[in-house]
Amino acid sequence: MACLSLFVFLAIFVVSAFPPACYVQGIISCIETERIALLSIKAGINHSGDQSLFSSWTGHDCCKWQGVSCNHESRHVIKLDLRQHHSRRVFFLNSSLIQLHHLKHLDLSMNNFDDSPIPGFIGSFANLEYLNLSDAGFSGAIPHTFGNLSCLCYLDLSSNDNLQSNDLHWLSGMSSLRHLDLSRVDLSKVHGWLHDINSVLPSLRVLKLSNAELQGCGIYATTDLPHHLNFTSLRVLDLSGNDGLKITLLQWLFNLTSLVHLDLSACALCGKLPVTECNLSRLRVLSLSGNHFDGVIPESLGKLGSLETLDLSENELNGRIPESLSNLTNLEYFYLFSNKIGKLPESIGRLQKLVKFHLSNNQIQGLMPASIWDLRNLQYLDLSQNMISGAIPESFGNLTLLQHFDGAVNNLIGKLPETIGNLVHLQDLDLSQNAISGKLSESFGNLTQLQYLSMQGNGITGGLPEYVGKLSGLSVLDLSNNNINGTLPKGMGNLCKLLILDLTSNMISGGIDDLVDGLSICSKGLETLNLGNNNLNGTVPENIGKLSKLIELNLPSNSLMGVLTESHFVSLVSLGFLDLSYNSLQLNVSENWKPPFDCLLIRMCSVKVGPVFPTWIENQTYLSHLCLSDAGISGNIPAWFGYLSTSTSYVLNLSNNNLEGRLPNSLKNYNFYRIDLSSNRFEGPLPELDLSFLLVIYLNNNSFSGFIPSYFANATYIQVFSVSDNHIIGSIPLFFCNLTTLKLLDISNNNMSGGLPYCWNSTSALEIINLSNNNFIGKIPDGLVSLTNLRSLHLRNNDFSGDLPLSLKIAKKLVTLDISENKLSGSIPIWIGENLSSLVALCLRSNLFHGIIPEQLSKLSSLQILDLAHNNLSGCIPHSFGDFKAMVATNHNQWWSLFSIVSVAKAYFSIDYNYRHNSFAYSESLLISAKGLQMEYSKVLSLVTSIDLSNNKLSCELPEELTKLHGLHFLNLSGNHLIGKIPESIGDMKQI
Template sequence: MTLIMGRGSHKLLSSIFILLLLHLKPALGFISSVGDNNMWCIERERQALLEFKKGLVDDNNWLSSWGSEYAKRNCCSWEGVHCNNQTGHVLELQLNSCGLRGKISPSLIELHHLSYLSLSGNDFNNSEIPEFISSLNNLKYLDLNSANLSGPIPFQLGNFSHLQYLDLSWNNLKPVQNLEWLSHLVSIEHLDLSTFNLSVANDWLKVVSGLPKLSGLWLYNCSLPFITPSSLLHINSSKSLTYLELSNNPCINSSISPWLLNSSTNLVFVGLSSNQLQGSIPNVFGNMKSLEQLFLNDNQLEGGIPESLGDICTLRKLYLSSNNLNGQVLDFFHNLQGCAKDSLESLHLGRNQIMGSVPNFAIFPSLKELDISLNKFNGTLGERIGSLYKLEFLDIRSNMLEGVISETLLSNFPNLYYLELSSNSLTLNFSFDWVPPFQLSDLYLRSCQLGPDFPNWISTQRNLLFLDLSNTGISNTIPTWFWDMPFQLNYLNLSQNQIKGRLPNVSSIFSDLAILDFSSNRFEGPLPVISSYLTSLNLSKNKFSGLNLFICSKTGGMMHLDLSSNNLSERIPDCFMHWQELEILNLAHNNLFGKIPRSMGSLIRLIAVDLGNNSLSGELPLSLQNCTLLRFMHLEKNKLSGSIPAWIGERMSSLIILSLRSNKFRGSIASQLCLLIHIRYLDLSQNSISGTIPQCLDKLTAMAHKISDVMTNKYFIWNGPEYSFFSDYGSYSDNSVHTIVGWKGNVYDYGKNFGEMRSIDLANNKLTGNIPEGISSLIELKALNLSGNMLTGVIPKHIGKLEQLESLDLSRNRFSGSLPASMVGLHYLGYLDLSYNKLSGRIPTGTQLQSFDPSKFMGNAGLFGPPLTTKCPEDVTSDVGGSKNHQEDRDAGSKNHQGDRDEFWKCLYVGTGLGFAAGFWGVCVSLILNRSWRHAYFLMLINLKEWLYVTIAKDVSQQEAITTSLKVCEKSSN
């Protein structure tokens, strides 16, 4: 009985223990799994994850599986969470690119066993990297790249002795003074600090070389400091490196070669693009026998390809674009005919100066990518590429290639997805019903001959994203099938053709289309309704009408709009409140009239506006002062009136170009315009502006210094004497960009670099007063036109400081005085007009001033000297008397001797003249008193007159003066 009771008590106690254990599980920190794998989920860690979720905004419901409900209690089954199969501890948290926003909660510190943490590609609102992360001692993988983090790097990260992978790139972290903390990461294998500011971290090379297991190093765009030869003496190269990315560091130059030489054993990838490598391509790369990818593009390398590169049998990708490589094609490809020719898959040689006929690319049977664009290749393609059956990417644009591209040739490339043939002399000859074997995503055929019909084979392409058929000779209408294609086009350019007809409703076509350029065609009818996805629209130089309906239809995120040179004949509608994203607006060269609408002031992001060559009237609306980001404002050739508002200078300080010429503006030039410190082109000419030129012109800083501004070149070109806005989208970066400024028939072309242009034009107004002396401080000024005013005073004596001046027009004013001697320093002067003023004196002698046509100095009675035919008074010789003797003297003596004689005669004339006047009149007075003396002395004067003519008098005027004096004396003696 006792035994039975004992056994029953034991069973009872066991049951009670099991029930108690089940009740105590939550308290002990774990619960049973609900999933199929029967893993445990630690309650403490589950609560920590839920607390982490509270600090986040999950717009995409990525964390919808995280919760407290019974079905969601097992955190090991949550999205992005991975646990240990035996213990249930959370080991990995993978939440990269989930669209999460918020902050990283310190609750994660409870995940003691966490070894893998990836939060990259989310938005943590510019918060700092939390220091508690350094307490996660078991971390082996930490990825926080592109997570919108800021502040300093916690030096405690150096405590991660087990860390193998660290990526903190593409954040907003503070500059790093040194990388000493990295030296403690003895287990690190992958390190990515791209976009860190390491400009003062002079120990970077020493630290990374000392990491014994480092195999992958990414320091892209880190502003790495210079490497000095002396610093390499005490640095051991990293033998474990296989992947090295140091691109876009302007201070990295060829001095890195010795370090690479000792690190080259296992290198598979080397990225040194966009640096300052100079000279020949270093032979050091030939020692990298395991090298697969070499990126040296966008440097300053010269010469050809070293033969050592051709001997790397593993080389698959070779990028040498955008350098100064030059020489004959055959020399280039001869050095690539080692074993590399069989492995090479990508060959990029674009933007160099390689010349010669297209080589036989058949020697590269594995080639998938070929870029020889923007070189000097000539001849035909023919069979030179016909055997590259694996070809996927072909870019041959902007060479001197010619001939026919046939469907037979292109049919050899079934894998082709990128085709760029633009800017050659190529003709595409395809049959109407040709069906290509490929599906392109990018097709660029600019300036190839396709027309007159629209190419029908494009109807077979379903994956097109970028399509450029500009300037291809198409003159018929666009076929209806084109508008029904299931394209996902982002970019469509059919400009510079003669395509006619009307456009359909573009809003229902190409729903993903972002950029549309149909400019310079013969389209007509109303402006089309456009897609809300469209960001750039260029319909200029057509025959469209119907601006009102177009502008007053809501358009979404349009940024660039060019409707210039159409048949728009109406008032500009007051509906711009719907265009809040607009940056560029061009309505020039139409027949628009009425006032500038007030709603245009709601375009607070506007960078460039052109309303020129219309019939707009009235004053500038006050609301325009809200457009504080304006850099280009063109309102020329209208009928605008009123005074030029002072708020242009006060509110639009970013202006680079301001053109108000050929309007009806009146009043004076407000001194506030001197606040335009970025102005480079100021044109107020052909108005009725009065008053004086502001004395503060020296405050126009951009006229006095070289200041580069990418916005100038990015958005603006001038086409001949006219201009239009243009954004360089797609694959083209070699478009012809010209800035043309004309002065009195002379044309100055500033090419792509409009940032160099500096011009002030105040011509044909009613300005008075003088030229401010401060204008001489605008030493970068290239053109100055003040003609056709009522300006007075003298030309500033230091105007010669404007050494960059290429055009100077001061004609038709009232300037007086002599030309400043400093003008001989205007060495670049290509146009000069000083005509019709009151200038006098000798024209300064200099190579430039004497080269201009004499008509540019006419109307100034007092000017003399070359290039004018009028000689200086002292250079004019008499035709009588002693002139013959002087000529004989000049023929006998040297120029220096003649100069001495001229100086002698000048002194003699002056002394004789003064002495003769005093003595002569004294004698005359004496003769008046004594008659006998008068007759005797008068006979002597007759002989004296002849002697004076021969010896002293240089011209008729001097002879007449002597005769007059003698007659007076004779009359007095009688």
């Protein structure tokens, strides 16, 4: 009877002690009320997100559901992990969660609660030990009820960008807290954040407050450092991204002896590194990157013997790396990039545990210390953007674990060592923009793990080795701007993982059929194919149209030929940049063809797309750069052309065609950066355009008429204005004097008249002025010729009068001076020879100059063309004329290439990286009299040397010194009063 009573008592106790649970086939499942609560939570989820976690939320036993854990005895839910790892779920968190009273672990991170506030009832989970609500889209204030979570050990509210707290008093009740992360929570109004956090410090191990808009030192006092605060248990402290912190806080932090990890990156801290009395002997990770620290790296950093990661990148540190850092023998990750470090010590080789060493963008000069090549655990080494010189040594092959090496933008020379083949784990190799020479060695073939190879901008010679086609892991191959010759290896078509292939600007010959045919079969993702500026020939294979992922296709400046049809573009649906210029190609598509692509850039210069303006351009709604120069197009520009693109900026080149008529008014819809309509048959007034961002305009060699419109005064950024060879009338508008960025002004060969403005003082950027062959009158303004950057001045065939302005002597960069065929008078100034030392061409022909020829002209050591014909000059030919150095030699410098590419401050708009233009073209030309004929020299001008003194009043004998000018091509002394014998040595002037 006693036993029966005991059994009844125990049965009653069990029933009363545990809440009702589901019984399924004799097995206790979860608590029914909690199961219903979980299903209610599930119902609050937007089903457009990832539902894979909830696919298991069926049946009676919720303890078996994914993300749910229960106590084995009570069957209460104690853990709910709804962390989202993939696409975010939009979540509505209803109050049913409060039914899970026994929760110890709650993770709702990486969901999307759509800026809803954090429910205050979460503070009622008295047993909660772990709470993670990070990156979940919560907003508003952190509930003060969180202060009730006295058992909480881990709290992460980070990356909720609209979450904020005005104080941290609610932390005072969290006596068990060990991990606190409030990164990217707005704490800007919390003045005593360090004091408030100190209330839980006896157990706190990890404190992360990055990008929390913290201010000051975090204490309520304004001057004292928080020496009284107890931080002895803290191991990890992250205050990065708070640009309101004070440097005095840093001095105190460096004495927290318990710290293992300290991150103060991007805090806008400045001055010297305050680590002279650093006591962080346990520190393993120190990040001070992205601040404004200057001066040298202090020796005291070498005392941090436990350091494994040191990040001092993106500061203004200078000098050399101190020897003491070689004591950091546990260092594995060392970041110093983007400073002003000048030298590495030889002792750097003692850091034998280094895995990653990042030194890019410093001022390191000279040879690298030999010991760096003995860091045999290195997997990542970046030395790019320095001034490192010398050859890469054979010992480079010691770094057998290396996976990434970047030595780009240095002064490295010589051949690559054969030992590079030892780096069998190498995945990324960048040696671009150096002076490396020689052929690619056979040992390169051992680098079978290579994924990224860039050696662009070097002096690599020879052909591409066959083994290149066996580097099957390559995704990027950039060997552009070298001297590589030969044909493309057949195996290159097997590089199926290629994303970028760039061989631009080499001397590669042969066809591209094998390459394209191979890639069209196996390539799944080729995005960039750049083969421009080579010697490639043959046709463009139709299979190129199968490269459906292609974004950039650039084949300009080759010898490709043949007809391009719609098949060549059939699947190029991703194409954004197309450049087929300067080949012998013809486009043959139907009149109603609609390309599958919608490009940003199309360059078909010299591709025959005519005979009329191509209608398929109308479908290119994103177009911002179009070149159809020399394309065999005739007729008018259609009106729709001004409406097709949504681009806000535009580059347009339609030069050298047969286009005619007036320009459509719709062109003013574009903000042109550069427009070139030269060498057509356009007529009417100069076009009205949106000039807000115009840099370059070429309208020369057309039939435009009328005045230069006043609205060109709005072209405040213009650098090139060329309207030569038209029928423009009127005088030069005064607004040209306000175009402060103007570098080239060419209005030659028009019908303009009047005097020149006297207001050129603001146009100091001008380099080239050509006003030839107009009807300008009056004196040459002092301001026009005293421009310090002036290099070419053409005033030929006008009616200018008076003396040559004395202010011209200021233009010391002047290379070409042509003021022929005017009414200028006076004597030829002595200062031309003394001040204009850069002159290569001096043309004063057909004026009214008189007096003697100054012998100081012979000081013009670069002079190749001297034309003083048809004046009233008298006296003798100076004997010193035999000293013209540029006329003595038979080989002449290509000095006129100066005007082929003249640097400008801003590039005209072009998205294509490889063909971006940072210059404008100007072809210098001069009229030279030879054998009774005046001939215009342009392309071969740099090869010409000439002296023309004909039709003056020169007397005396022909100086024998003149016959030393063995490089002279033309010499005309006729129409003078010379006497005496012709020197016999004139026969040595074999170039004439």
